[in-house]
Structure formats: C-alpha cells, structure tokens
Amino acid sequence: MIEVAHLTKRYGAKAAVDDISFTVPPGRVTGFLGPNGAGKSTTLRILLGLDRPDAGTALIDGRPYRELRFPLRRVGALLDGAGPVPERRAIDHLTWIAQSNRIPRRRVHEVLDAVGLGAVARQRVKKYSLGMGQRLGLAAALLGDPEILVLDEPVNGLDPDGIRWVRTFLRDHAARGRTVLLSSHLMTEMADTADEVIVIARGRIAAHGPLDEITAGHPSLESAFFALTGDQGPGW
Numbered sequence: 572m573i574e575v576a577h578l579t580k581r582y583g584a585k586a587a588v589d590d591i592s593f594t595v596p597p598g599r600v601t602g603f604l605g606p607n608g609a610g611k612s613t614t615l616r617i618l619l620g621l622d623r624p625d626a627g628t629a630l631i632d633g634r635p636y637r638e639l640r641f642p643l644r645r646v647g648a649l650l651d652g653a654g655p656v657p658e659r660r661a662i663d664h665l666t667w668i669a670q671s672n673r674i675p676r677r678r679v680h681e682v683l684d685a686v687g688l689g690a691v692a693r694q695r696v697k698k699y700s701l702g703m704g705q706r707l708g709l710a711a712a713l714l715g716d717p718e719i720l721v722l723d724e725p726v727n728g729l730d731p732d733g734i735r736w737v738r739t740f741l742r743d744h745a746a747r748g749r750t751v752l753l754s755s756h757l758m759t760e761m762a763d764t765a766d767e768v769i770v771i772a773r774g775r776i777a778a779h780g781p782l783d784e785i786t787a788g789h790p791s792l793e794s795a796f797f798a799l800t801g802d803q804g805p806g807w
C-alpha cells in the first residue's frame with residue numbers, strides 16, 4: 572500500500588506539489604496522469620526517497636522509503652534518467668544491484684528472460700536501443716520480486732510488442748494482489764491498463780477514482796483529462 576498524505580514540495584515560491592493526498596491500493600493498476608510540470612515526478616521522487624518533502628508524508632507499507640531495510644524487495648521502480656553506466660554489460664548491471672540488495676543471482680537471469688533480454692544480456696548497455704534500455708530498467712525494477720511497482724513512463728521507447736508485454740505484465744502483477752502505480756502520457760495506453768486513475772494538475776489532485784468514473788460523460792480518457800486539467804494540449 573502506498574499512502575501519500577498532505578504532501579507539499581516547494582521550489583522557491585512555487586509549490587510543485589501542494590498538499591496532495593491519495594492512497595494506492597493493492598490488487599489494482601493505478602494510473603498517475605497530469606500535464607507537463609503537474610508534479611508527477613516530484614511526487615514519485617519523494618515517494619522513492621530521492622527528494623524530501625517540505626510537509627506531509629509519502630509512505631510505503633507505513634514507512635518512508637529510506638527506512639525500508641531492503642527497498643528493492645518491497646518496491647520496484649523505474650524513473651526517468653536513472654539508467655545504468657553505459658560501459659557496463661546488462662547482466663553485470665543487474666548482478667551488482669542484486670548483490671547490494673541480497674537478491675539471489677538466479678533472479679538476474681529470470682528477469683532478463685522475463686523482459687526478453689536473455690539473448691543480449693552480455694552486451695554493453697551503450698549498444699542498447701531505447702526500447703532495450705527501457706526493458707533493462709524494468710528488469711531492474713523486477714529483480715527483488717517486489718509487491719509494489721512504481722513506474723514513470725514505462726512504455727517510453729517500446730515497440731507495440733513491448734507495450735503489450737508491459738500492459739499484460741502490470742495487469743498480471745495487480746491481479747496477483749500486488750500494487751502498481753504507473754505514470755504515463757499515453758492516454759489510450761493508460762485507458763487499456765489502469766483500473767484507477769489519479770489526475771494531478773498544477774500540484775493538486777484534480778480527480779481520483781475508478782477509470783470508468785473518471786471517464787463517465789466523456790468519449791475517452793483523453794477528453795476527460797483535458798476537461799479535468801483545463802489543459803488544451805499545447806506542449807503536452
């Protein structure tokens with residue numbers, strides 16, 4: 572369970588996140604949607620202990636991320652810009668993460684196979700395409716077989732096969748009673764994947780509820796999104 576309560580983060584005079592509260596329950600895929608600059612990454616960074624809030628809390632199973640003993644065994648995360656050293660081979664990158672979290676070595680092979688990188692595991696990461704890099708990020712998130720997945724734009728750079736694989740994987744993960752928090756800009760993808768949707772705009776929660784409630788009265792999630800955020804699209 573993820574619990575965010577009265578979370579606030581300011582940069583100078585501006586609140587990137589302004590007193591937001593929400594919970595992300597197990598057994599569901601929860602989508603986190605918002606226009607550029609809405610506060611999604613700020614929220615996810617605080618949740619994952621990469622930034623500190625000015626007020627409020629963001630808890631994972633009742634604790635801040637930094638207090639989890641072996642965090643990768645509780646939460647798997649994929650965030651923008653948190654890539655591996657390009658010179659490193661994919662298998663070495665994952666082995667290093669596994670060792671530092673006391674995750675058995677066999678998991679490295681399991682997750683490489685699971686994301687379809689088994690055959691290219693010994694290649695250096697700098698030779699990887701964008702989509703392969705994204706799969707490697709997912710493999711790292713899955714290493715600890717975590718209950719909770721927090722994924723920022725996980726289908727970025729993936730081809731249709733990869734997108735379908737991620738969607739199926741996340742739906743299965745939730746169907747097994749696990750927790751998935753997923754940010755994406757791709758409305759149709761979100762509409763196909765999420766059970767619940769949290770819409771954030773200008774640092775505040777604009778809507779939170781089951782997908783069918785959020786889209787009720789709108790032809791699509793995209794049109795509901797524009798109505799909720801007042802965003803007409805430019806630059807988005």
Ligand SMILES: Nc1ncnc2c1ncn2[C@@H]1O[C@H](COP(=O)(O)OP(=O)(O)OP(=O)(O)O)[C@@H](O)[C@H]1O
Pocket residue numbers: 582586587588605606607608609610611612613614
């Ligand atoms: N380190 C920082 N210093 C100053 N301002 C920041 C910093 N990080 C974020 N902000 C500002 O906080 C606001 C929220 O940014 P954030 O990156 O959380 O939005 P986002 O919803 O993730 O957007 P995007 O979809 O573009 O990634 C923006 O106005 C951004 O400019």
